[in-house]
Amino acid sequence: MPGTRCKSGDPAIHIAVVGHTNTGKTSLIRTLTRDEGFGNIDESAGTTRYVEKSTIFAGDVAVINLFDTPGFEDSSALLLALEELSKTVEARLPADLLRAFIAQADDFPDFEQEIKVLRQSINSDVLLYIIDVREPLLGKYRDEVEILSMAGKPILPVFNFIAGNTEALTRWREQMTQFNLHAALNFDTVAFDFEAEKRLYQKLQSQLEARYDELQSLIDYRQEVWKNLNHAAVRRIFQLLTEVACYRREVAVSSGITDADIASMQDFVRSAEQRALRDLLTIFAFTQTDVDLQKLPVHNGRWQLDIFSPHMLHDFGLSAGATALKGAAAGAGIDLMVGGLSLGAATLLGAAVGAGWATLRRYQQELKAAWRGHKWLCVDDNTVSLLYLRQRNLLHTLTQRGHAAQSKLQLTNDVGHALPEQWDKVIKVLRQNPEWQNYSTTDAEYQKLQNLVMDWLLSEDGDD
Ligand SMILES: Nc1nc2c(ncn2[C@@H]2O[C@H](COP(=O)(O)OP(=O)(O)OP(=O)(O)O)[C@@H](O)[C@H]2O)c(=O)[nH]1
Numbered sequence: 209m210p211g212t213r214c215k216s217g218d219p220a221i222h223i224a225v226v227g228h229t230n231t232g233k234t235s236l237i238r239t240l241t242r243d244e245g246f247g248n249i250d251e252s253a254g255t256t257r258y259v260e261k262s263t264i265f266a267g268d269v270a271v272i273n274l275f276d277t278p279g280f281e282d283s284s285a286l287l288l289a290l291e292e293l294s295k296t297v298e299a300r301l302p303a304d305l306l307r308a309f310i311a312q313a314d315d316f317p318d319f320e321q322e323i324k325v326l327r328q329s330i331n332s333d334v335l336l337y338i339i340d341v342r343e344p345l346l347g348k349y350r351d352e353v354e355i356l357s358m359a360g361k362p363i364l365p366v367f368n369f370i371a372g373n374t375e376a377l378t379r380w381r382e383q384m385t386q387f388n389l390h391a392a393l394n395f396d397t398v399a400f401d402f403e404a405e406k407r408l409y410q411k412l413q414s415q416l417e418a419r420y421d422e423l424q425s426l427i428d429y430r431q432e433v434w435k436n437l438n439h440a441a442v443r444r445i446f447q448l449l450t451e452v453a454c455y456r457r458e459v460a461v462s463s464g465i466t467d468a469d470i471a472s473m474q475d476f477v478r479s480a481e482q483r484a485l486r487d488l489l490t491i492f493a494f495t496q497t498d499v500d501l502q503k504l505p506v507h508n509g510r511w512q513l514d515i516f517s518p519h520m521l522h523d524f525g526l527s528a529g530a531t532a533l534k535g536a537a538a539g540a541g542i543d544l545m546v547g548g549l550s551l552g553a554a555t556l557l558g559a560a561v562g563a564g565w566a567t568l569r570r571y572q573q574e575l576k577a578a579w580r581g582h583k584w585l586c587v588d589d590n591t592v593s594l595l596y597l598r599q600r601n602l603l604h605t606l607t608q609r610g611h612a613a614q615s616k617l618q619l620t621n622d623v624g625h626a627l628p629e630q631w632d633k634v635i636k637v638l639r640q641n642p643e644w645q646n647y648s649t650t651d652a653e654y655q656k657l658q659n660l661v662m663d664w665l666l667s668e669d670g671d672d
């Protein structure tokens with residue numbers, strides 16, 4: 209179904225993002241377009257001074273043009289001015305009155321900002337009316353709605369700042385219904401939540417029936433992109449786990465493990481986790497503002513809590529009761545192993561004439577080390593488990609799958625701490641294959657393991 213065309217011939221759907229000042233209009237556009245460079249955002253009122261356009265594409269097709277507008281300040285005075293004007297001009301439709309008002313803009317310098325909003329509203333297909341639900345229900349909002357409805361365009365109220373404000377949200381919803389605005393939307397603008405985004409497009413479909421198919425193609429496209437982002441993220445987490453679980457440092461048994469050995473291993477883990485954190489934030493286009501607003505315990509691109517801090521085990525519930533970790537020394541930081549075998553077993557294996565070539569080849573490195581009187585220093589199970597849990601929680605925060613996260617705003621509490629049932633096997637297999645550390649392997653066993661862990665991470669409840 210071909211869409212209607214606006215006067216300029218631009219086939220995209222024109223949406224004016226309007227509302228009281230400081231309600232999150234510019235933030236919403238940034239979130240929807242993933243463009244952190246768009247406009248200016250500030251906690252003070254009156255930040256946006258000009259109408260600015262941003263486009264949402266499905267592939268290379270421009271589907272929506274979003275127009276950011278300055279916020280309304282004194283809508284009651286504006287309504288009075290319009291009422292005054294209506295006494296002197298002939299206006300067949302309310303929109304004609306707005307046009308007359310715009311045409312006389314010079315006479316109304318106090319409404320310079322509002323006139324920009326009115327002009328854009330008349331030239332758009334639909335208005336997104338952004339509401340900060342924390343605001344008390346005052347007459348000025350009734351006036352805003354009345355003025356905006358004069359443009360004769362569908363209005364879709366979007367409730368912002370909803371996290372932790374359920375009662376206020378209910379009151380605002382009721383209020384909008386009284387204004388005859390029945391379709392409305394909850395949208396915490398800072399949260400990159402595909403489901404909320406999808407609901408927005410679906411509501412637009414019901415408001416703009418003639419544009420249904422274009423909006424559907426956008427929904428389908430965004431769905432695919434979202435799936436790919438999630439896959440990229442969980443693959444990245446698995447890479448981190450591989451990197452760390454496969455880490456080995458050969459140490460001479462005679463000199464023992466030095467503090468320098470341990471420090472070097474710890475630095476390796478920290479920097480691997482930091483790179484993964486950076487990549488995940490990039491994948492979901494999380495800016496420093498988003499990090500702050502979501503209260504992620506991240507500072508300067510690093511976790512505030514060090515992975516080797518004893519608090520980590522406690523915070524992630526690993527100190528006791530986690531079945532996969534029974535018998536492991538909490539916070540030990542390292543253990544010694546030879547490809548999952550004890551040193552003695554590996555030496556025996558080397559000596560056993562009956563051991564097959566494949567087995568010998570597999571443990572070549574370990575055997576050589578054993579014969580040289582060396583051991584491997586690895587990262588212990590607890591640390592690998594902590595990495596998994598922390599990344600899994602991060603993923604859920606970034607994708608907003610756990611909506612509880614918005615009210616609790618605590619990274620470590622929003623999803624369970626339980627490790628998947630097969631978790632210890634995953635660590636064991638990774639450890640036995642140090643050659644996977646460069647994770648470019650096409651090895652079938654690696655792929656299988658990767659798919660398993662990716663499925664865990666992508667599963668809804670996050671703990672199995
Ligand atoms: N916590 C929280 N803060 C938000 C949210 N949306 C916006 N903000 C913050 O609210 C403030 C105002 O956001 P803007 O996007 O500049 O609001 P605006 O409606 O464009 O403001 P004007 O252009 O001045 O009318 C900023 O400090 C944002 O970071 C939200 O969903 N949650």
Ligand SMILES: [Mg+2]
Nearest residue numbers: 233234255256
């Ligand atoms: Mg703004």
